[in-house]
Amino acid sequence: MVRYAIGREREVAVCLMQKSIDKGSELQIRSAIALDHLKNYIYIEADKEAHVREACRGMRNRYSNKIILVPIKEMTDVLSVESKAIDLSRDTWVRMKIGTYKGDLAKVVDVDNVRQRVTVKLIPRIDLQALANKLEGREVPKKKAFVPPPRFMNVDEAREMHIRVERRCNPMTGDYFENINGMMFKDGFLYKTVSMKSISSQNIQPTFDELEKFRQPGENRDGDMASLSTLFANRKKGHFMKGDRVIFVKGDLKNLKGWVEKVEEDTVHIRPNAEGLLSTLAVNEKELCKFFEPGNHVKVVSGATEGTTGMIITVEGHRVVILSDTSKEHVRVFSDNVVESSEVTTGVTRIGNYELHDLVLLDNMTFGVIIHVESEAFQVLKGVPERSEVVLVRLREIKYKLEKKTYAQDWSKNTVSVKDIVRILEGPCKGKQGPVEHIFRGILFICDRHHLEHAGFICAKSQFCVVVGGSRANGDRNGDALPSRFTHLRTPTHVPQSPGRLSRGGPPIDSGGRHRGGRGHDSLVGTTIKVRQGPFKGYRGRVVEVKGPSVRIELESQMKVVTVDRNYISDNVVISTPYRSDNP
Amino acid sequence: MFFHIVLERNMQLHPRHFGRDLREKLVSKLMKDVEGTCSGRHGFVVAITGIENVGKGLIRDGTGFVTFPVKYQCVVFRPFKGEILEAVVTMVNKMGFFAEAGPVQIFVSNHLIPDDMEFQSGDMPNYTTSDGSVKIQKDSEVRLKIIGTRVDATEIFCIGTIKDDFLGVISDPATAS
Structure with missing residues (x-):
């Protein structure tokens, strides 16, 4: 192969072809190639340089006699380039590279390969007011760098603003377009003809939301095919696994279901779920899509909601609706992006030092509870009791985690501490009830599992809540309700207390469960405590009786009952001096 | 079962x-x-x-x-997939409703409620047919079919459907009283 400097590459190549037809075997070159991306050169394949010179003799448009030999190593690359050429076809998803629509998703509706132009369908970003002003010649001080949000064009709205809307018929396709100021609209979408260079078509991964916007209400399920074709191109390796249930989405076998038996590169061996067919079929993976049934428990493996698990509620074509395990919310994803899994996760629960349900300080005045962790940001329910305010914050916007245990006073001036069950008496969430998860500056964050918004978290002023005494003793099946009053004194985490050595000897349920319904001071009876001061310092035991300022304790290690001052035991429920027991 | x-x-x-x-x-x-x-x-x-x-x-x-x-x-x-249960509605919201059959909590998504029933928000959120003859609200009793179960160590959670023959409200608190 030889390079040859010249002006009009295609023309020369065609001339050479003509020449070879005319002269037959006289012309000793084997082939001639003109590549679009290579200006001023064509490739000629020949055994000898002289043959090339001979063939090119008398050619027009030749500027130089220079012939360069292509090194053997590069020879294969010359033609393999072709595979890199972008295959732009109708219904492919592309992204705009420049202009107002930079980064926007667009759908190719027409391709003009000769003029290197494509017509794409976009969601218009048009400021009608600005357009009206412009058309009427009004001068408006321009705000710079303002990109109108994407919105479907409403022709009636435009007419109301006295913008001229023409209805024209495209002579080529016979479709009607609304023409506004030289822009073409149809069904609210903007049709724009752009150069192929101004769009990128490689590695386009439309998000679910973007695709949903493009989907028209009347579009039937076959309309999915376009989106699917792009999705397929972006499939990861090892997309299908043995045992996956699949459905054919293309070809003669469309809608046939089966199970994956074996995967080899692009070919997938399928055991079809129908009588009278071969036991296994080898098919290209592009013809397949994963298939699920309502009730399957799945995990999302790619996309914005990656990591979420849940149960499939409905299957609509190739979309599935999942009920997330943790948030009890609906998540819509492509069935291609989920795998069957028995695992239950919340998705990502941690970024940096911050975890789901942590109380964090955002700036000096605001704080909140992390209610949702996204790929790079947190959703935080702010500590504003009047209304529930959720903000999206990034990692660096969080100052630090608030871990200090504090107390607050409820409606009737009782002390509220973390894990106490309270009922809200006033405000928007009146009547709700649940355990306190965090306390900060007199604001309680309560977790009510029946509250569906904000991951069950409710923010309320402590004065508007009341500690629910009764339900504490019998509301908790595991019996950790009684010790819970002082768990916060010992363990910074929310793990139910397992009082030291007792956990080895007997289940923690033993102490709490037996004295269910105990109230007031008697709630101490039966609990396992540790003596903090005095001659029995360090001893652990079970409270037998409370006698005014002293308690009688049955020591665990010695067979006797001793009387100890109430203030000397660490698990004292009278929280008059809350901090002194931080060193149990 | x-x-x-x-x-x-x-x-x-x-x-x-x-x-x-x-x-x-x-x-x-x-x-x-x-x-x-x-x-x-x-x-x-x-x-x-x-x-x-x-x-x-x-x-x-x-x-x-x-x-x-x-x-x-x-x-x-123990609830099973495909089992028909009678349950009491405990909460209704725009995503569907929660019902309890004894200790089991069942969620029926709005996708699994017949299409002619629509969500009505308000003081007593409910799902009502267009002619208002059938209403699902808190404390209604419904017959539903379990289509999926999730079994944790301490909880069984199910999703159910009422989008099938002979499923739906079996007694309405409003009409009963």
């Missing part, structure tokens, strides 16, 4: 219960411990119906607690 099965459990008993009524203490503790709990394998333990046998107790060093292996008969409730 309900099952009557025999289960085994190691019970720890505090030494102060040792005496004449050790056995009764053991049984009452067992009931307290086990009834109402849920295991992924067997489902919810509804009630203990009898004690099969109590094994030999083993004294634990250091604490004096004694471990008895106890075999007991009990009624368990």
